[in-house]
Amino acid sequence: MSSKVLVRIWDTSTLPTNWFIRQVQNYKLDKQLEKKIKNIIANVANNGDLALIELTERYDKTTFTKKDLLVSPKEVRDAYNNVDENQIFALKKIKNNVSTFESLLFNQGKIFTSMNNIRITNILIPIGSVGCYIPGGRASYPSTLIMTVIPAKVAGVSRIVVCSPPREDGSINPLVLVAADICGVDEIYKIGGAQAIAALAYGTDTIKPVKKIVGPGSKYIALAKILVSKDVAIDMPAGPSEVLIVADETANPKFIALDMISQAEHGCDSSAGLITTSEKLRDEVQNWLSKIVVKIDRSNLVFDSLRNYGFIITCESIDKAVELANVFAPEHLEIMTEDSMKLVKKFTSAGLILVGPFSPVALSDYGSGANHVLPTGGYGHVFSGLSSLDFARRVSIVEGSKKGLLQLNNQLKVMANAEDLPNHYETIKARFENG
Numbered sequence: 001m002s003s004k005v006l007v008r009i010w011d012t013s014t015l016p017t018n019w020f021i022r023q024v025q026n027y028k029l030d031k032q033l034e035k036k037i038k039n040i041i042a043n044v045a046n047n048g049d050l051a052l053i054e055l056t057e058r059y060d061k062t063t064f065t066k067k068d069l070l071v072s073p074k075e076v077r078d079a080y081n082n083v084d085e086n087q088i089f090a091l092k093k094i095k096n097n098v099s100t101f102e103s104l105l106f107n108q109g110k111i112f113t114s115m116n117n118i119r120i121t122n123i124l125i126p127i128g129s130v131g132c133y134i135p136g137g138r139a140s141y142p143s144t145l146i147m148t149v150i151p152a153k154v155a156g157v158s159r160i161v162v163c164s165p166p167r168e169d170g171s172i173n174p175l176v177l178v179a180a181d182i183c184g185v186d187e188i189y190k191i192g193g194a195q196a197i198a199a200l201a202y203g204t205d206t207i208k209p210v211k212k213i214v215g216p217g218s219k220y221i222a223l224a225k226i227l228v229s230k231d232v233a234i235d236m237p238a239g240p241s242e243v244l245i246v247a248d249e250t251a252n253p254k255f256i257a258l259d260m261i262s263q264a265e266h267g268c269d270s271s272a273g274l275i276t277t278s279e280k281l282r283d284e285v286q287n288w289l290s291k292i293v294v295k296i297d298r299s300n301l302v303f304d305s306l307r308n309y310g311f312i313i314t315c316e317s318i319d320k321a322v323e324l325a326n327v328f329a330p331e332h333l334e335i336m337t338e339d340s341m342k343l344v345k346k347f348t349s350a351g352l353i354l355v356g357p358f359s360p361v362a363l364s365d366y367g368s369g370a371n372h373v374l375p376t377g378g379y380g381h382v383f384s385g386l387s388s389l390d391f392a393r394r395v396s397i398v399e400g401s402k403k404g405l406l407q408l409n410n411q412l413k414v415m416a417n418a419e420d421l422p423n424h425y426e427t428i429k430a431r432f433e434n435g
Helices: 022-029 031-047 048-061 074-082 085-108 142-155 174-183 191-201 219-230 253-264 277-295 298-307 318-328 340-346 361-366 403-406 409-418 422-432
Strands: 008-011 111-115 118-126 129-134 159-164 187-189 212-214 242-247 271-276 310-314 332-336 352-355 392-399
Touching: 031 048, 031 085, 031 159, 031 191, 031 219, 048 191, 085 142, 085 174, 111 392, 118 422, 129 142, 129 191, 142 174, 159 191, 159 409, 191 212, 191 219, 242 318, 253 271, 253 277, 253 298, 253 332, 253 361, 271 277, 271 352, 277 298, 277 310, 298 310, 318 392, 332 340, 332 361, 340 352, 403 409, 403 422, 409 422
Parallel strands: 008 310, 129 159, 129 212, 159 187, 242 271, 242 332, 271 310, 332 352
Antiparallel strands: 111 118, 118 392
């Protein structure tokens, strides 16, 4: 490995026209990959559990029988023997913080008003069932389980299913199982990849289908979710993780370098970028990256990620930096400038905004209570981060009155005639006739 970390360096005069396109997002145009995922989905839809068993052996190197797909109560109990009290405490703390924030958000969706003697109430009705995909295998993401399951719990979803890929010994990481137990998951299946998304969408003898599928994952998961979305609802087509940092000369270059590295360690397809008004900061961040990466765990992974998808852009003004950030639409946006809070309202397309030098991505991942399941790959232009509101349907209840109808009579008549729907107005008129 070179001692010099190679991230792409641009200024506004050398910026490619397609600089904001994540190379990894080309999976959406990869017909071979699409064909492969479609074949997996069709296999599961047609052959059910047998397909799941065969695909798990092929991709996860694990031999299963049908009864092994569902995690047993004993496996959950045994998981507690393989975690320590500090980990359990941390999981419960994250759960409580997320639950508190999501409950406040959910209650904001319940509103009542009265206009023109017409009462309107907005209520939230939970979705009947959801499937939460939790990345796994060699990695372990119990925090993601909390971020997907607890909002569903807050919304009142009655059946919450988790799918996560097994390790080679056929088990799921004990922290994931403990988190699932703490959060009150109803069913946990040892299934990963596109086959898990297919099973959640179309069902098998063992796994009943769900009404909505949520959760992050690789390009395979993202594409599988897109492909099944014609038949089942999904949260968003979230793919590999990303961070973009907007900074000026007041920012700490070591903090920035560490934040870029922390995002890069998610995988060799993760994206970490910096947009700055300071050439001095650019050079200092490069130096810190070079010094740190050679000394850390997972250095080869981080190096490849930064080399392939890391970048630094220098620009002439903070307004230009904001403009570029809004084009990129990052999953995580960090603001490290002299007046960070004053800039927040100028950003229009980030999945999550982290303000100031003491707000790294790790804070939102593990402690703040905000959700870390966020739109990636530019989907921040149109999607929000996952929340309890994603697990419920909004329903408006309208209660009219005779006085209210009378007040609106002329308006209703005009509009019915304007749209050439005369019988619409007859329904109004009849309510004021005798007999």
